[in-house]
Amino acid sequence: MTNPILRPIVAWLRDIPGGDDTTRGNGVALQLLLIMIGSSLPLIWPYRIAALIHPLTRSDWIDLCTDSIVAASAWVGVVKIRRGDVQGATRLFVASMLLSQALTYVQRGLMSSMLDQTYVVLPIVLGGLILGRRTLWRLYGLLIVLFAAGGAADVSRLAAKGAQHPMMGAINVLPLALSYLAITMVLDQCVSTLRGSVMAAERRGLRLEEMNRVLEDEIAAHKNAREQLIHAQKVEAVGRLAGGVAHDFNNILSVIEGYAEAREESDDPAVLRSALYGVAAAARRGAAISRKLLSFGRRDVARLEVIDLKRALRDARQVLRQLFSQGVALSVDIADDARYVRFDPEQLELMILNIAANARDAMPPDGRFDIQVTRLSPEHVRMAFRDDGQGMPEHVRQSVFEPFFTTKPAHAGSGLGLAVVRDVVRSHGGTVGVESLEGRGTTLLVDLPALAGHGDNVLRPSPLIHTLLVEDEDVLREMWSRRFEAEGFLVVEAGSGTQAMRLAAELAHTLNLVVTDLRLGDNDPDAWTDQLRALLPEVPILVVSSHFPPTIQRTKGVGILHKPCSPDLLVSEATKLVETSWRRGLRGEDVAAASHGG
Template identity: 40%
Template sequence: MWNGFAHWLRSAPIADPVDRRNAPVMQVLLLFYGALLPLTWVWHAVTRGIQAGEPVVLLMDMVIAALAWVSIAMIRHGRFRPAIVLFLAPQLISMGITFFALGVQSQLLDPAPTMLTLVISGLVLGRNALWIAFGLLMLVFATGFVSDAIRATQLGVPLRRALANAPVILISYSLITIVLDRSIKALRESLAESDARGRDLQREMAERERAQAQLIHSQKMEATGRLASGLSHDFNNILDVISGYAEQRHDIPDIENRDARDAAFSKALGSVEVAAARGTALTRKLLTFSRHDMARPQVFDAVRLIAELQPMLRQLLPRNIRLDMPDPTEPLPVRIDRSEFEMMILNIAANARDAMEQGGRFGIRLEGKPDGIVEIALSDTGHGMDDDVLQHIFEPFFTTKDAVDGTGLGLAVIRDLLKTAGGNISVRSTVGEGTTFLVQLPLEPAPLPG
């Protein structure tokens, strides 16, 4: 309930931010005036009755209570300052009439109305309104002192007794007004500085958001370019295989036996078809990349698949690199995306080729461990890597190749692929002696599909 009332107080359509902050308190004050003044006079009439000279005060209080409700209505329509002026003006008029009718001495016991007039004028309407209210209050007090002087003359009381409080009141209210003026000035300056800092902060945040958006855009462009370059690097590996088979056309016409020649043609074209299928799988992944398609793991025999990759590996590696393939063993089933696994083997083989420009040996070894792990070792006799390179080899975009030859994405993608499949990859390398990548995958207990 209170939250709803507080929301209602803050919902007045006031444009000025300072007035909007003051509006809830002023509405509560006006509600008290509008409701409590009539109730106070009812209680006064029941307990003491209406005394001589009080009907004028009663009438003015009822006018003030009515104007308090009118002021609330004005605030609810966004007319904040006119509403406060409408409330203060009859207050000053009422005090002037009351002081003239009853004198200053009878009003000194309750300084709240005069003090409240000063505070509201200064804090809500500003410093100019504060000094105007101070001047009007001094006029009200002067009216009261004139009334006290007339009364003292009629009763034969010395005039100095009627005006005894005049210097104290003037000095007291002057000091209060000066303190309020200084406090209001400091408060307004603080609010202005706070608003200025707020606007500066908003501008700074907007500039930072624009800079961040530009940075993100540039990072996206860089990542997209590197991704495209990495895919094109992998695709080039496939094209190298296709080119290798295409070059065999020069050797096939030398085969005299027609059946053997046809078989060679069929084998070469079949291998080209397999390599093209690998390229199709790669381009399909590029097309589905924006749709965040997940990998499709399946169970297959790692031994059989690597044996099927042998023709492609022989075409990928130049003639001066010897290829050592594993001997047929019992099936070693694993669960991983098949096409990603093939691309992993080809990617590591392509890196080994680049590390053996003068020739060498690339070998693959498979072994089933007693702890349910399939271990695949891919070794080369290339130039190897030092410790500094080994520390960063699996980091995205880290590469020791030229920009046109590598992007540093291959090994990072392989590591993430194996982790997703529950596996791991590590590397051992010695400068001048070669490198061995050790791939480990869980041995799949489920039977292989027929």
Template identity: 40%
Template sequence: MPDLPTPQRSADPPAAGPLACALRWWRAIPLADRVDRRNAAMLQLVLVFVGLYQLIAMLMAWWRAGAAIDSVALWLAGFNALAMWVCFALLRRGAFLWAARLFVVVSLALLTVGYARWGLEAQLRGQLGQLLPVLIGGLLLSRRALWGAVAWLALVVALGAWRDAARMFFLPSLWPRVLEVAVGSLVGFVVVALVLDQSVAALRDSLALARKRGNDLARSRDRLQLEMQEKERSRDQLVHAQKMESVGRLASGVAHDFNHLLSLIMGYAARARRSDDPQQLKAALQGADAAARRAAAVTRKLLDFSRQEATRLEVFEPAETIAGMRPMFDQLFGLGVQVRLHLHEAPCPVRFDRAQLELILLNLAANAQQAMPEGGQFELTLAPRPDATLEIAVRDSGHGMSEDVRARCLEPFFTTKPSGQGTGLGLAVSANLIAAAGGALLVESAPGQGSVFRLRLPLHAGATAVS
């Protein structure tokens, strides 16, 4: 059955509908502050509503009254609608505060004209809408704007009450009714203003506290970033210092290993000078060549460290490696020490750096040679353990170590040798390398009873050993 072509999805997003475009335009008020944007969205809605309402009310009044319509009311409605749309235009250009101020001033001015012309009684039905300048001034501007609008409304109410009293020729019998209406209006305005003032004050205090906390958090964040950068610089300096220290230790370790290898090469050279037998000459040259190759491995480790290269791990048979080192052991110990290798015949592959294992065993053999100046026995036993590890036991019949020396022999730079004959790094580096491979280096020793170093490495199960 042939494969059907997979429809490709268009990279361009689908075109937005008119409603989505209108909503995006409605919300796109050029204000940076998030609170101002929210307030501006509310004011924008009020302006559109009032502007449309004034136009609709003016048209309906014209339709009902016709030519008998009050021209002042018509002009006031038209001017109010025009002012609302001017405020809307200012708001869309980002002049949020100017739009709010203009709305409050125009509304109060038109109320003043209305109360002066028609009086207080005629305005009672619309007093709920007359609270708009108070609400806008208190919510969007300031406490001063709130109480300024209330004071203006109080004057407007007084003006309307005076207009009603004048219409009734200031009859004393009608004053209680006028005062009752005026006081009721004033009390309503003041109560609304008080509630609004306290609520807005609480909101503004909460907002100021939140902004203060935000600023404190921002300063704390900046301070923390500076501290982190400072700690990062300190860490880099510490890493550099540790790197230099590691280079120094590595150089000491390289010198330590080179001393053993140079001793082997010099021993092979001395054997070649003392013998005229071609076979012995060939064996001496092969031994010197093997020692030189191991010296090259030491320099390779130094280069790997400088290049930050990983250890060259491989799976191999330690028995084959140890068997190949037999000539080196013989050359290192000479005729006064009996060298015995007990190697397990079954496959026991491990995953380790072959050159590092050779250097570890050479280091242990060199320590054993120095512990047996009068001669003795050196045994190297390789056998698997029940816990899936391979144990390489290096035993000598030397003078042994006290308990204090045995407990500290794996510490870096700890040595009992005279100055110039040891760095105290051989055993420490060996223990670290074995531990990094998941193994362990154990030491058993007692004064006059020799020493046993047990190298335990995990067996590499299911792998094919590399010869």
């Protein structure tokens, strides 16, 4: 019950602008002291006046004036602290206390003022703790002067009364001076130790801050070097594939040239139309090769996806075929329970090509390169890359993953390949090792975290679902796109049927989902899903419309959602459709594998 009441008060006391933590801490304590003194002194005097039998004497009036000065300085000091001037508030309050003490000593003398030492102790304590050691000793000197003035007033008063020993009025000056000297020395030592500790802590903080900056620079440099290493290896991989790519492009150009000559051989529209279709198909094949090259040359951020290794290695096999000579036997064997991992697809291809390129350089022209994927354990999948090349001696095997280590001549290799493989595998939570004997070939073992996905287990789709969003209403399309992207989808937008078909053809190999309106203005609503299904047979399609013709039905891979619908419902239905399609694909492929095995 107390904390909620005190919390805003404490927050107000700590809300002091400027200064360091020590100054603000001193300001909190000083505020409490000044508020207490500024409040208590005005309340004491009405009680004293009511309790007095006789009228106020001259001494009482002087005490009232001095207390008023101290109370007023206390409230002015609070205002100064609220403005961030903690030291100014301290100087003002200490000065008012010393002035009050001086007036009291001169009026009453030292002996009659010794009962209340508050006005003596507070200035020296506050001055030492807040204003520093030099001010502490100056305040001690002023106190000695005040003690002497008070003692002189007592001596003068005793002499006026005809006392035999008037110097007895100054008897307390020396003991007081020695007592406050001890207090001042203790305060000086404490303040010195405290300030030394604070300065040492500040120096340590500065050193830690500097070390942190150096560490951040080193981390940034390491990250940059790693990115440069991977990028350099991508460029090297492109260079090694240049021969095979040039061969493919020459074939494509020959096909285009052959179809182009058809216009000179025949004026039949059907022949010309067939030739144009052939040119378009060849162009699409060339575009696919271009995208493959561009994916090697870009420095992209890692994009983790759930990857079907059977499909990925099937696509990579075509590239590997260009990498190896025609005499090399190439085989790929993937266990059904070890097909799925979470990996960046481009870095997976980069890893495979680097391993294959190193194997190619160690193999004979009629050698053999095998890729085998098995379930190593419930938590790991193992990819084994075997070649029947010349193998490695032990000292080479131990250094094979070091950057720039190579056994080739300087012009024949950079020594980056397997170092990049190691970094890529580690960045995806895996491990890599090598088994090799000289003269008996080499096996590179890549162990990756496995995903559930066999049998009845649920395999979650990739958090980055590549989605084609088709909607001709700009505002609605923009709103849905923002909502999908907020949930981790990678969205490509299309505002018409023509644009959607073009994008679907270009992105067919990467799309995971299509979300589309049924009536776009330039499409046939009755045949729209059939057109998309023909182009994207394995991609789930979520159709969103206010009216559905009888020909549109919810079937395998096609979902239906009626407008109007909320963005949350849209994202939920899209996610369910992708998950269902993924699970159905797994079961269908398992059944197919079993039937082939039988």
